[in-house]
Amino acid sequence: MAVDFRFIVIGRGMMGAAAARHLSSMADGIALIGPREPEERKTHDGVFASHYDEARITRTFDANLAWGTFAARALDRYREIEAKSGISFYSEVGCLYVGPQKAEEDFFRDAVAVSRTLGSDIEAIAPAELGRRFPYFAVDPDFTGYFERRRAGHINPRALVRAQVSLAEQGGVSLIEETVTSVRDAGSHVEVTAGGKSYSAGRVLVAAGGFSNFHTLLPRPIDTRVMARTVVFYEMGEREMAIFGDMPSTIVLGDREEDHIYILPPVRYPDGKTYLKLGGDTERLSFQNLKDAGAWFRSDGSAAERDHLSRIAPQLMPELAGCPVTSGPCVANFTPTGYPYVGFAQSPRIGVLTGGNFVAAKSSDELGRLGAVLLAEGRLGDEDFGRELTPVFAAA
Template identity: 40%
Template structure:
């Protein structure tokens, strides 16, 4: 595959942020190519890149401890219906989100304060009232909960990516179903090498998640961490019993603070309850580390711990099967994503802190605007932003 004439703009990464950036840029009338492979059919046999959107449930809500992420959440959630209409794919369910913790040992009260300060719709419950409102909870003694009933619940990241991609194609974007193996910049543009040939572009946005730094051949101050999630298949009776269950954030010390999704239908026709919350951060320092992690299938030890936590929190839970899945996330020192230029022709948009699925549309929009020259200074990459040199890297 060789494209004879350069494309104006290319986005590398067909995940949550990349697909959003392509939609926004294409909708603005720009010529865009969105480059990245489909979801792997079999993790254990896959030799290419991996993404972090391969499931059906991520918590969405407006509240976040940090004002920046609350701003991102509001902006993205306000466009959910627009994205669904443009892409023809529904991906959001307003099931609400419950933030819950021991009122003596956690900062759960700060959730209510932030919601009050910012006008986020929120209901407070504790002890018996909490048990009455959410009867599936195993214990509520000494517990305090804040419930966001609106603009909260869960999204399917897989379906959101599909909606963004279709919407981008409908406004003229070209989707190239190939992994980017390397990029090199010269005076007139950027060459993107794929398995089938090369793509020439005038400017490129790299939104490749945990693969971003290795693709560029430089560190931008972010660390990639392995994550494990556990899925529990429920029978029809349990699905019906938990029909009113919202998404949940359990506040507590690291390793005892799982996030929990209610039963969600998956492509296999079954309903699965999902939770995550790794007790220890496991670094993935190279492309080989990332690929080996995904091929491993995740940590059974973490899944065992998560199983204990779900049984401690959901009253009389009965599940028929457990499934373990690997994932990854990126963390930096500022608490903010990296969205801005590395050179005259190469821009990045990545750094999710485990928070970006719900607000990926706004992060993608900011990435697209940065590619066009409109950059929020606080998000500019910590290293390389002033580097006038060209990018030249080949991913291992």
């Protein structure tokens, strides 16, 4: 039978929008299906996405070659995407890693080796120099630093998605602003239900992030943990901007795992205020269904985690004391392999692209490209880490 589209990408988040853009240069007959960001988060009863934010850290410094490669490939295309779309989203302010040298020596050693492989310029900063170079931080005297000045900083995820969707549409992609509720392999094609309508395609890519298992999108659920994350926002005034305005994105590896945090420099948000944002990776709340995940996204995150981060932040950045503090929800989608999933489900016509593992925003354009290659060519090669990206599915 004739199909409506050759390829359908489900999910217009960071990976899905990127996949649609890349597919538009490979083939015709493409649709991108996914809802826009809800206008009222606290009354919305549908699906959400974690890119509803203004800042995500971007860097290549990573102890894992695959993740470093994904980030480097994406970073190298940022300026081209900005130029072609007319939408700015990348701030190259650099990224600083700090931590106790002895406790984290394996990570730092491996990350430096990966950086050399990728051609990244990483500057080692001795403990005695950290305070002079970055005076707004009060780190322990035995902490060392690694600073990536170029190909690092932060991106605006909302703006990046807008740029990807704009270029996809310019490339002929049909945008359908609906939520997909069903995907079915019909034998010779795939049937997709969204907004009460049915669409057909030769192949489909499910790029629904943490919501991939919450509707009937895959023949069998993927093996993934959708975990709660809380972010904290410090409102910046003129005094704080004079202190923190030129800081880089920063990742602090504390003496204890619960003290690890990431910090985004001051960024202006849609409410007209400027916030310094930080978060951690210690929460254990997970979600098994749409109802619970939706309730989390409608909340302000965990009060306990907000308090925890609010204790750490002023110790590390004393000048934050007295700033108004708010919090918000996010989710992280973890895979047992530690890698994203880019591969086919039990059907050779239904692919899956998900599993950000809390570090994929910076790599989303490259992961989207891999999803596009999967649909267009039917496989990923070793140069794209195809074997590492094989999806794992829940037991039947």
